[in-house]
Amino acid sequence: MKLNFKYLLLLIPSALAIDSNAQTGSNADQKRIADSTLNLYRREAAFRTPTLRQVVISTDLISSSKVKSELLGTPLLEGKLKQIRMNALVNLPLKRWGKNSLSSSFSMSRQHFELTDIKALQPQTSTANSKTDKLAVGFSINYTRLDSLFGTQVVYMASMSGLTGRGDAIQRLNWLGGVMFTLTQQADRSSSIGFLINIDPSINVPFVPVYTYWRKYQNNIELNINLPEQVSLRKPLGNTMAATLGTSFSGSYSFFKFDQPGIPNYANFSSLELKTGLGIEKRFGKIVMFGLNAGILSPIQSRMFGTSEQSKKYFVKNDLKSSSYLNFTLSLLPFIK
Numbered sequence: 001m002k003l004n005f006k007y008l009l010l011l012i013p014s015a016l017a018i019d020s021n022a023q024t025g026s027n028a029d030q031k032r033i034a035d036s037t038l039n040l041y042r043r044e045a046a047f048r049t050p051t052l053r054q055v056v057i058s059t060d061l062i063s064s065s066k067v068k069s070e071l072l073g074t075p076l077l078e079g080k081l082k083q084i085r086m087n088a089l090v091n092l093p094l095k096r097w098g099k100n101s102l103s104s105s106f107s108m109s110r111q112h113f114e115l116t117d118i119k120a121l122q123p124q125t126s127t128a129n130s131k132t133d134k135l136a137v138g139f140s141i142n143y144t145r146l147d148s149l150f151g152t153q154v155v156y157m158a159s160m161s162g163l164t165g166r167g168d169a170i171q172r173l174n175w176l177g178g179v180m181f182t183l184t185q186q187a188d189r190s191s192s193i194g195f196l197i198n199i200d201p202s203i204n205v206p207f208v209p210v211y212t213y214w215r216k217y218q219n220n221i222e223l224n225i226n227l228p229e230q231v232s233l234r235k236p237l238g239n240t241m242a243a244t245l246g247t248s249f250s251g252s253y254s255f256f257k258f259d260q261p262g263i264p265n266y267a268n269f270s271s272l273e274l275k276t277g278l279g280i281e282k283r284f285g286k287i288v289m290f291g292l293n294a295g296i297l298s299p300i301q302s303r304m305f306g307t308s309e310q311s312k313k314y315f316v317k318n319d320l321k322s323s324s325y326l327n328f329t330l331s332l333l334p335f336i337k
Helices: 005-022 028-048
Strands: 055-071 074-097 100-120 130-149 152-164 172-185 189-199 207-216 222-227 230-236 241-257 266-284 288-306 316-320 323-332
Touching: 055 100, 074 316, 100 241, 130 241, 172 207, 241 288, 266 316, 266 323
Parallel strands: none
Antiparallel strands: 055 074, 055 316, 055 323, 074 100, 100 130, 130 152, 152 172, 172 189, 189 207, 207 222, 222 230, 230 241, 241 266, 266 288, 288 316, 288 323
16 A cells, blocks of 8 residues: 655655744844745745645546456456546644644545446356445644754654544544654755654554655756655756656555445555656746646555455455556645745
8 A cells, every 4th residue: 555655755844944943043034034935945845846735636537457356365357447536635734843843634535436348257246337436535643853863964753644434433544653864965965864664554564764865967857766655857947847757656545335244344445556657847826836747557556455454454456457647736835834
């Protein structure tokens, strides 16, 4: 399933902003100048990195892909699966004090599945085309602290997040903690290394090493490496437009309810893919961004398992072939202090 690495990218700039604000002193004019500088920094950082934006609304149109499904290790059906994913994310700063920062985020996702050209591999399997829509909402509370250790800048972070498709219960709750150590910090390059610990009943590997690297070359091409999440190249096209080429982990999470003997009543449906594509983004005004991205989606894992189980204890496994995708994104750069 998809890692919560996006929270790491959201927390680090907040911590850097805390440190800059702490150095402005008590003078009101200095504070206003510092706040204005921080807002500009945040917007420019978010212009380069979509995960740092305050509001993100995106739609993925995923073309039909051949799928073969197994139920409890037994072949169930073959067919073609088409998907539409619509996601909205809002990130809100809550409080800053000293070297600490507290923020929150709220998300909503709607997934549309179309299963066609079905070939039954079990006598009881229906061959009728089916359409399914699933809605999930989520939240997170994020804490960050910027400090130093042995002369090295360190960012400590922690978050709690929940996700559900029901109105009466949180179906997935997890805690994320991590530490990042700055390795280099220069005008044309920066790097850091650290780790994340993800406490989640469905996660098979809770400890994840993390490495980030950014480099701006003389031709203005920027290399962004955020492992294990993303590797990309970015080329500014003027002051308000940029083109990108890269590969990133992508995924989805939804919830199903069943009334069938032998399988859980409530189940998580998790998918993980690699998205490789070319994109272009354009800024309108000071904060509005519009993006278009297209490429190839390569499935890695698609499973269904009980809400209290690890993903390796799945009862449905899907084998999906690669397909094309088209993504539209409307986002807002940071505008709330």
